[in-house]
Amino acid sequence: MIISKAQFKKDFQKKMLSLYSQEVEDSSNSEKYFALGYLVKDYISENWAKTARKYEKYGEKQVYYFSIEFLLGRLLGSNLLNLGIRNTVNDALTEMGIDLNDIEKIEVDPGLGNGGLGRLAACFMDSMASNGIPGHGNGIRYKYGLFQQKIVGGYQIELPENWLRDANVWEVRKPDHAVKVRFYGDAWMKPEEDGELTPIHTGYQEVLAVPYDTPLVGYENKTINTLRLWSAEIDSVDSGIPAGGSSFRNVLSYKREIESISEVLYPDDSNYEGRLLRLKQEYFFVSAGVQTILKQFKELGLPLSEFGEKVAIHINDTHPAVAIPELMRLLMDEEGLEWEEAWRITQATMSYTNHTIMSEALEKWPIDMMKQLLPRILLIIQEIDRRYRESFVLSTDINPSVIERTAIISDGYVKMAHLCIIGSHSINGVAKLHTELLKKQELKEFYQLYPYKFNNKTNGITHRRWLMLANPELAALLDKTIGDSWRRNPQDLKLLKRYKRDDNVQSEIQRIKLANKTRLAEYIKAKNGITVDPNSIFDIQVKRLHAYKRQLLNALHILYQYIELVTNPEFDMLPRTYIFGAKAAPGYYYAKEIIKFINALGEQVNNDPRVKDKIKVVFLENYGVTLAEMIIPAAEVSEQISTTTKEASGTSNMKFMMNGAITLATLDGANVEILEEVGAPNIVIFGMSEQEVLNYYRNGGYNSRELYNSDPRIKAVLDSLVNGFIKDIATEGRDIFMSLIDYNDEFFVLKDFDSYLAAQKRLEDLYKDRFTWNKMAIENISSSGVFSADVTVKQYAAGIWDTRMIER
Ligand SMILES: *Cc1c(COP(=O)(O)O)cnc(C)c1O
Numbered sequence: 005m006i007i008s009k010a011q012f013k014k015d016f017q018k019k020m021l022s023l024y025s026q027e028v029e030d031s032s033n034s035e036k037y038f039a040l041g042y043l044v045k046d047y048i049s050e051n052w053a054k055t056a057r058k059y060e061k062y063g064e065k066q067v068y069y070f071s072i073e074f075l076l077g078r079l080l081g082s083n084l085l086n087l088g089i090r091n092t093v094n095d096a097l098t099e100m101g102i103d104l105n106d107i108e109k110i111e112v113d114p115g116l117g118n119g120g121l122g123r124l125a126a127c128f129m130d131s132m133a134s135n136g137i138p139g140h141g142n143g144i145r146y147k148y149g150l151f152q153q154k155i156v157g158g159y160q161i162e163l164p165e166n167w168l169r170d171a172n173v174w175e176v177r178k179p180d181h182a183v184k185v186r187f188y189g190d191a192w193m194k195p196e197e198d199g200e201l202t203p204i205h206t207g208y209q210e211v212l213a214v215p216y217d218t219p220l221v222g223y224e225n226k227t228i229n230t231l232r233l234w235s236a237e238i239d240s241v242d243s244g245i246p247a248g249g250s251s252f253r254n255v256l257s258y259k260r261e262i263e264s265i266s267e268v269l270y271p272d273d274s275n276y277e278g279r280l281l282r283l284k285q286e287y288f289f290v291s292a293g294v295q296t297i298l299k300q301f302k303e304l305g306l307p308l309s310e311f312g313e314k315v316a317i318h319i320n321d322t323h324p325a326v327a328i329p330e331l332m333r334l335l336m337d338e339e340g341l342e343w344e345e346a347w348r349i350t351q352a353t354m355s356y357t358n359h360t361i362m363s364e365a366l367e368k369w370p371i372d373m374m375k376q377l378l379p380r381i382l383l384i385i386q387e388i389d390r391r392y393r394e395s396f397v398l399s400t401d402i403n404p405s406v407i408e409r410t411a412i413i414s415d416g417y418v419k420m421a422h423l424c425i426i427g428s429h430s431i432n433g434v435a436k437l438h439t440e441l442l443k444k445q446e447l448k449e450f451y452q453l454y455p456y457k458f459n460n461k462t463n464g465i466t467h468r469r470w471l472m473l474a475n476p477e478l479a480a481l482l483d484k485t486i487g488d489s490w491r492r493n494p495q496d497l498k499l500l501k502r503y504k505r506d507d508n509v510q511s512e513i514q515r516i517k518l519a520n521k522t523r524l525a526e527y528i529k530a531k532n533g534i535t536v537d538p539n540s541i542f543d544i545q546v547k548r549l550h551a552y553k554r555q556l557l558n559a560l561h562i563l564y565q566y567i568e569l570v571t572n573p574e575f576d577m578l579p580r581t582y583i584f585g586a587k588a589a590p591g592y593y594y595a596k597e598i599i600k601f602i603n604a605l606g607e608q609v610n611n612d613p614r615v616k617d618k619i620k621v622v623f624l625e626n627y628g629v630t631l632a633e634m635i636i637p638a639a640e641v642s643e644q645i646s647t648t649t650k651e652a653s654g655t656s657n658m659k660f661m662m663n664g665a666i667t668l669a670t671l672d673g674a675n676v677e678i679l680e681e682v683g684a685p686n687i688v689i690f691g692m693s694e695q696e697v698l699n700y701y702r703n704g705g706y707n708s709r710e711l712y713n714s715d716p717r718i719k720a721v722l723d724s725l726v727n728g729f730i731k732d733i734a735t736e737g738r739d740i741f742m743s744l745i746d747y748n749d750e751f752f753v754l755k756d757f758d759s760y761l762a763a764q765k766r767l768e769d770l771y772k773d774r775f776t777w778n779k780m781a782i783e784n785i786s787s788s789g790v791f792s793a794d795v796t797v798k799q800y801a802a803g804i805w806d807t808r809m810i811e812r
Contacts, residue, residue: 005047005051005087005088005089005226006088006089007047007089007092008092009092009095009096009099012089012092012093012096013096013099013100015043015046016028016039016040016043016096019039019040019042019043019046020035020036020039023035023038023039023042024039028100028102033106033107033110034110034170036102036107036110037080037107037108037110037111038170038171038173040080040093040107041080041111041173041174042173044080044083044084044087045173045174045219047087047089048083048087048219048221048228049219051226051227051228052219052228052230054226054228055226055227055228055229056230058810059138059810060304062810063304063314064138064807064808064810065138065313065314065315065316065805065806065807065808066138066139066140066297066314066315066316066807067132067137067138067139067140067316067317067318067801067805067807068139068140068141068142068293068297068315068316068317068318069125069128069129069132069139069140069141069142069318069320070142070143070289070290070293070317070318070319070320070324070327071121071122071125071141071142071143071320071321071323071324072143072144072285072286072289072320072321072323072324073116073117073118073121073122073125073143073269074116074117074122074125074126074129074141074143074231074233075115075116075117075118075119075122075123075125075126075628075629076114076116076126076129076218076231076629077113077126077469077628077629077630077633078108078111078112078113078629078630079111079174079218080107080108080111081108081473082130082221082468082469082473083174083219083221085223085468085472085473086130086133086134086221086222086223086224086468087221087224088223088224112167112170113167113628113629113630114149114167114172115149115150115165115167115269115628115629116143116144116145116146116149116150116233116269117149117150117269118150118269118270118271118272118548118587119547119548120359120463120547120548120653120654120655120656121320121321121359123629123655124320124434124463124655124793125141125143125320126629127464127465127466127469127655127793128793128796128797128800129141129220129229129231130220130223130466130468130469130793131464131466131792131793131794131796131797132220132229132797132801133220133221133222133223133225133227133228133229134222134223134225134227134466134468134794135222135794135797135798135801135809136222136225136227136809136810137797137798137801137807137808137809137810138229138807138810139229139797139801139805139807140220140229140230140231140232141220141229141230141231141232141233142231142232142234142289142290142293142324143231143232143233143234143289144233144234144235144266144269144285144288144289145175145216145233145234145235145266146266146267146268146269147166147168147235147263147266147267147268148164148165148166148167148267148268148269149165149167149269150165150269150271150587150628151163151164151165151271151587151590152164152165152626153587153625153626153627154625154626155599155603155623155625158599158600158603158604158607158732159596159599159600159603160587160588160596160599160600162271162590174218174219175216175217175218175233176216176217176218177214177215177216178214178215178216178217179214181215181296182212182213182214182215182237183212183213183291183292183295183296183299184210184211184212184213184239185210185211185212185213185287185288185291185292185295186205186208186209186210186211186291186380187208187209187210187211187284187287187377187378188207188208188209188376188377188379189205189206189207189208189209189379190204190205190206190207190379191203191204191205191206191379191380191382191383192204192383193383203336203337203380203383205379205380210239211236211237211238211239211262211265211288212236212237212238212239212262213234213235213236213237213288213289213291213292214234214235214236214237215232215233215234215235215292215296216232216233216234216235217230217231217232217233218230218231218232218233219231223468223491223492224492227810232293232296233289234266234288234289234292234293235266236262236263236264236265236266236288237262237263238255238258238259238262238263264281265281265284265285265288266285266288270282270285271587271589271590272589272591272592279373280373280377283369283373283374283377283378284377286323286324286325286326287326287330287377287378287381289324290324290326290327290330291326291330293317293327294317294327294330294331294334295334297315297317298311298331298334298335298338298339301314301315308335308339308341308345308349309345309349311335311349311352311353312348312349312351312352312353313352315353316353316355316804316805316806316807317331317353317354317355318354318355318356318357318800318804318805319354319355319356319357319424319428320357320359321357321358321359321360322356322366322367322420322421322423322424323367325356325367325420325421325423325424325427326378326381327354328350328354328388328423328424328427328428329381329384329385329388329423329427330381331346331349331350331353331354332346332347332350332384332388333380333381333384335349335350337380343387347388350427351427351428351429352429354424354427354428354429355428355429355430355431355432355804355805356424356425356428356430356431356432357431357432357433357434357461358421358424358431358432358433358434358438358442358447358652359434359652360652361438361441361442361445361446361649361650361652362552362650366419366420366421367419367420367421368417368418368419368420369417369418369420370416370417370418371413371416371417371418372416374418382418385412385413385418385423386413388412388423388426388427389411389412389413392407392411392412392426393407393411402453406449409449410422410449410450410453412426421447422450425447425450425454425457428457429457430457430459430803430804431447431450431457431458431459432458432459432460432461432804433458433460433461433652434460434461434462434463434652434653434673434674435460435462435463435652435653435654435673435674435676435677436460436462436676436677437649437671437672437673437676437694438460438652438653438673439458439459439460441649441694442458443458445698459803459804461796461799461800461803461804462653462674462677462791462796463653463654463655463658463674463791463793463796464655464658464791464792464793464794464795464796464797465655465658465659465662465791465792465793466792466793466794467490467491467494467662467788467789467792467794468491469633470633470636470658470659470662470663471662471663472491473633474632474633474634474636474637474663475516475520475637475663477516477519477520478513478516478637478663478664478785479491481509481512481513481516482497482500482785485500485503485509486499486500486503487499490789493789494788494789494792494794494795495789495790495792495795496789497785497786497787497788497789498786498787498789499786500782500785500786501782501783501786501787503782504779504782504783504786505779509782510775510778510779510782511778513664513778513781513782513785514774514778517637517638517640517664517781518538518539520637520638521538521542521638521640522538523634523638524542524583524634524635524638525537525538527624527634528583528622528624531624531625532622532623532624534606534610534620534622535620536581536620536622537579537581537617537620539579540578540579540580540581540620541578541579541580541581541640541641541768541771542581542583542638542639542640542641543580543581543582543583543639543640543641543643544582544583544584544635544636544638544639544641544642544643544660544665545558545582545583545584545585545586545643545645546583546584546585546586546624546627546631546632546635546636546656547585547586547627547654547656548586548587548588548589549586549587549588549592549595549596549598549599550592550595551594551595551598551743551750551751552646552647552650552651552751553645553646553650553651554645554646554647554751554753554756555584555586555598555602556598556601556740556753557645557753557756557757557760558582558584558643558645559598559601559602559605560721560753560757561757561760561761561764562582562605562609562619562621563605563721563724563725563730564717564720564721564761565577565580565618565619566605566608566609566612566615566619567720567721567724567729569614569615569616569618569619570612570614570615577618577619577768578618578768578771578772579617579618579619580618580619580620581619581620581622582619582620582621582622583622583624583635583639584602584621584622584623584624585623585624585625585627585631585632585635586599586623586627587626587627594739594743597735597736597739597740598736598740599623600733600736601725601730601733601736601737601740602621602623603623604730604731604732604733604736605621605730606620606621606622606623607731607732608730608731609621632656632659636656636659636660636663636665637663639660639663639665640665640666640771640777641665641666641668641767642656642657642660642661642665642666642667642668642669643668644656644657644660644667644668644669644670644672644673644675645668645669645670645690645691645756645760646670646672646673647670647672647692647697647751647752647756648670648671648672648691648692648693648694648696648697649672649694649697649698650672650751651672651673651675652673653673653674654672654673654674654675655674657669657673657674657675657678658674658678658788658791661678661682661784661785661787661788661791662784662785662788662791663785664781664782664784664785665781665784666686666687666688666767666770666777666780666781666784667682667687667688667784668688668690668763668764668767669687669688669689669690670689670690670691670692670756671689671691671693671694674791675687675689677791678787678791681787681788681790681791682783682784682787683783683787685780686780686783686784686787687784688763688766688767688770689763690756690759690760690762690763691756691759691760692752692755692756692759697752700752706748706749706752706755707748708744708745708748708749708754708755709745709748711754711755711757712744712745712754715754715757715758717757717758717761718754718757722741722744722745725737725738725740725741726738726741
């Protein structure tokens with residue numbers, strides 16, 4: 005949109021008056037934030053309504069991205085950017101003596117996700133709107149987001165994240181669009197006189213799902229899509245009277261039970277837990293979403309047979325898998341379609357993304373639990389399963405054991421990934437390597453049955469948030485050097501390649517990196533009280549804490565350097581600042597022990613005079629999107645060191661690359677494609693190959709104790725965990741030692757140790773030659789465009805959803 009500074013100032017003053025009955029001069033920063041936020045929402049509103057009308061007028065196919073997490077980050081900055089008024093507003097506020105950055109800091113970062121999966125959903129929302137794809141989000145409006153992390157005495161403490169305490173300016177409550185979701189009760193098929201069977205569901209509990217809509221603003225294209233998040237509320241006391249009668253106390257506890265459905269985000273993206281409540285959450289937002297989509301479709305007046313041509317529903321990991329039986333239920337029970345027709349429509353509508361091959365993360369629900377909570381849905385799943393098995397009756401080339409292994413229901417469980425694969429027309433992995441592993445390992449038998457369903461869509465990130473917003477100085481340098489076409493077309497970042505040897509660009513890149521490092525150093529000083537030198541190498545690993553991500557490998561290398569520094573007079577190294585940020589799932593004991601170890605290591609290393617400040621170790625608490633936006637532009641080394649085959653894609657690897665960090669990586673997930681793009685001289689690779697890892701997992705033969713006995717460096721490092729050399733980790737040191745030696749090092753930390761050390765040394769040598777390093781940084785920035793989520797969502801639109809992009 006276009007607005008003059010004068011008009012904006014007038015609007016802002018008016019908004020302040022109407023909200024708080026006071027002048028801007030007399031307002032606090034918090035009041036300024038709310039006035040600005042509501043004003044920007046007004047600016048958005050007009051095109052929000054227009055976008056919906058335009059989609060309807062042209063009969064555009066709509067995509068609904070179902071995800072149990074959306075990790076959006078703060079929205080004021082990105083909304084101003086995407087509206088195209090950030091500079092105007094910034095200038096106008098400056099003239100009024102107001103710093104926009106200070107105002108933006110007031111916004112709470114809504115932590116409605118754990119990590120990569122939720123952040124991917126948010127990047128996709130931004131990219132869909134920015135590319136004119138009619139794509140909307142559907143999820144849960146958790147009252148409490150992911151816990152706030154504090155570090156006390158080196159340990160993680162979890163505090164509730166009450167992000168809704170103050171108003172959320174971006175959301176619009178739509179009580180008139182509330183729908184009812186049914187739980188519990190009895191379901192069966194009643195035989196009619198004509199031989200037909202009628203589904204009966206009685207004695208259910210009805211929960212009101214109230215939508216809150218948040219606008220998703222496209223980049224300078226007038227497109228505003230919608231993120232719809234559902235909140236669970238008690239309907240009215242007369243529907244679903246609680247079991248103990250409608251006494252005041254019973255109603256209160258009934259209300260609490262209902263509201264608990266949208267109360268908390270499960271603090272884990274790799275284990276399923278909370279069990280019944282988690283399943284309730286899944287069906288809750290899925291049923292509300294599918295009901296609404298069907299209702300909207302019917303308003304178009306088209307025959308139901310065309311549903312799949314007008315609607316695509318995307319299942320982001322298996323959490324929304326019940327969308328498949330739910331759509332079947334609505335088409336049959338409510339709309340009266342026959343099974344075959346409903347099934348054809350459902351398969352045409354649904355598509356599924358697999359995010360992990362970690363077996364503990366594969367969702368399966370006990371049949372009994374599903375029977376209790378979702379009796380009608382279970383009947384439908386049982387029928388899908390029965391027909392699936394039956395479809396092989398006549399084929400002689402399918403081994404019955406294959407059918408048993410691929411069935412949806414077996415061993416007393418409902419297997420959600422199987423339901424997704426059988427019930428949708430597309431299943432994609434999130435990086436080339438991951439998709440290949442699905443095809444030849446984890447889902448091999450499905451791949452043989454349905455090769456045409458499998459495809460790859462490598463993850464991406466929005467360059468608007470992760471470059472334009474997070475690193476404005478770099479963005480300005482790019483504009484000056486190669487023009488600003490990269491903002492619309494991120495693959496134009498390639499144009500920077502020509503400047504990789506340019507003295508001027510090189511020194512500007514280095515200057516901007518130093519400025520970002522200095523900013524982070526100030527934050528570290530203020531938060532952790534640690535002095536770090538902005539001229540040291542900033543080596544960063546930020547991501548959820550998980551054994552497979554191997555923060556431990558990083559920490560053991562630091563410990564190795566520390567031991568060398570204090571025992572080996574010959575040893576020298578460039579000064580380095582190691583920065584960690586990571587939340588551990590509250591029930592993940594081992595991950596918490598690693599946090600404690602890193603903090604204890606830091607405490608000791610940072611304060612040992614013999615280290616002479618060559619190493620600093622910093623653990624920044626409460627890692628999230630907002631912190632990532634400050635940390636990533638300051639990084640020189642990007643640690644992407646997961647056990648090969650375990651990280652499906654990774655996306656922080658892409659954010660770092662785009663900001664000119666050099667990736668230190670195993671050939672895992674999207675690191676493989678980063679290598680392809682940037683070329684071997686511009687990335688540092690180490691560690692086991694996919695084949696080696698798979699061989700060990702299949703055939704055994706790895707013995708970590710042998711490495712401990714044969715490699716004196718490994719022995720020295722591990723012994724120092726348990727002999728008191730590192731203070732204050734008696735329990736943690738012993739447990740880590742045991743996991744690595746007694747339990748044979750499941751994630752090959754020790755196996756990769758030697759290779760990692762050598763890679764770290766190569767990296768240091770490269771850093772010594774600043775020309776080479778700056779050249780590498782430029783190569784990384786200029787090769788990062790293909791990892792824009794714009795590229796990714798266009799591939800989804802063309803290859804999976806079959807949606808058009810609307811011209812502006
Ligand atoms: C990008 C991002 C992630 C994903 O990081 P990976 O290193 O790919 O696991 C997690 N959390 C936040 C806050 C992010 O921004």
